[in-house]
Amino acid sequence: MKTLKEYFQEIKLAKKAIGHFNFSTADQLRAFVEVAVELNVPVMVATSEGEAKFVGYEQAVALVKSWQDKTGHPIFLNADHHKSWETAKAAIDAGYDTVLIDASKMPYQENVELTKKVVDYAKSKNPDMMIEGELGYLRGESEVQAKVEIKPEDYAKPEEARDFVEKTGAERLAIAFGNIHGITTEQDMHLDLDLLGKIVEVVPETNLVLHGGSGLLDNEVSDAIKRGITNVHVNTELRMAYHDALVKQFTSEPNQTTPYKFLKPSYEATKEVARKKLELFTR
Ligand SMILES: [Zn+2]
Numbered sequence: 001m002k003t004l005k006e007y008f009q010e011i012k013l014a015k016k017a018i019g020h021f022n023f024s025t026a027d028q029l030r031a032f033v034e035v036a037v038e039l040n041v042p043v044m045v046a047t048s049e050g051e052a053k054f055v056g057y058e059q060a061v062a063l064v065k066s067w068q069d070k071t072g073h074p075i076f077l078n079a080d081h082h083k084s085w086e087t088a089k090a091a092i093d094a095g096y097d098t099v100l101i102d103a104s105k106m107p108y109q110e111n112v113e114l115t116k117k118v119v120d121y122a123k124s125k126n127p128d129m130m131i132e133g134e135l136g137y138l139r140g141e142s143e144v145q146a147k148v149e150i151k152p153e154d155y156a157k158p159e160e161a162r163d164f165v166e167k168t169g170a171e172r173l174a175i176a177f178g179n180i181h182g183i184t185t186e187q188d189m190h191l192d193l194d195l196l197g198k199i200v201e202v203v204p205e206t207n208l209v210l211h212g213g214s215g216l217l218d219n220e221v222s223d224a225i226k227r228g229i230t231n232v233h234v235n236t237e238l239r240m241a242y243h244d245a246l247v248k249q250f251t252s253e254p255n256q257t258t259p260y261k262f263l264k265p266s267y268e269a270t271k272e273v274a275r276k277k278l279e280l281f282t283r
Helices: 004-013 026-039 049-055 057-071 085-094 108-125 158-168 193-202 218-226 236-252 264-281
Strands: 018-022 043-047 075-082 098-101 131-135 172-175 207-210 229-234
Touching: 004 018, 004 229, 018 026, 018 075, 018 236, 018 264, 026 043, 026 057, 026 075, 026 264, 043 049, 049 057, 049 075, 049 085, 057 075, 057 085, 075 085, 085 098, 085 108, 098 108, 098 172, 108 131, 108 158, 131 158, 158 172, 158 193, 193 207, 193 218, 218 229, 218 264, 229 236, 229 264, 236 264
Parallel strands: 018 043, 018 229, 043 075, 075 098, 098 131, 131 172, 172 207, 207 229
Antiparallel strands: none
């Protein structure tokens, strides 16, 4: 099978993006895999530190590997927003395909040092392993919020992007350019596509990652992909679909106690959202 890096090379040339979906249950993972197979596109599945703690690092690896073996489909497991050396190392040691080391809240020099340390460790284990770093301050949580204030200093700086990539060896870069995590109900979020264009110019070989793919207008996401984004993370919309279907299910059938019955609508709703996103990212 081709490596994740090779899939990124292809997707970049095609001006499309690879979808990245978080899971903390086996049925969410199954939904993502089935949709990716159906649409015949590579997919990244992921656990944050919290999700990994719930699923188990080795268990997440084993689950994803079982789907890789069964389908022969390109499914890659990412450790999403791992914020320390210890957790990033735990993911690499457990067998994750890739890691986002997120030291973006640290001072710039410390971000560079920790990211480089993780890149060097990953490459020592597997020279093909791609590591993602993060620049700029991505505000918000993967949930529904009224408003999230973005400050000018939160944005990724093009001059730092070049320096960061050269010093760390990160091959994917999460950038803050007007995006946030989660969904806001009292505020429209807009991307700064001019800033994206400037960053693409200084790091043309790097795969730029859009986090907070929930709650953005489809045409804005499409524009960002045409301007150089090659990876889009979605979590909140998937969580909401799962949650809302579950609430509806328990409202209509409060005495249903069989998990594979009461979880089925959530699994189906998850598939629906994942399908729409993958179609959008690859059209
Ligand atoms: Zn994120």
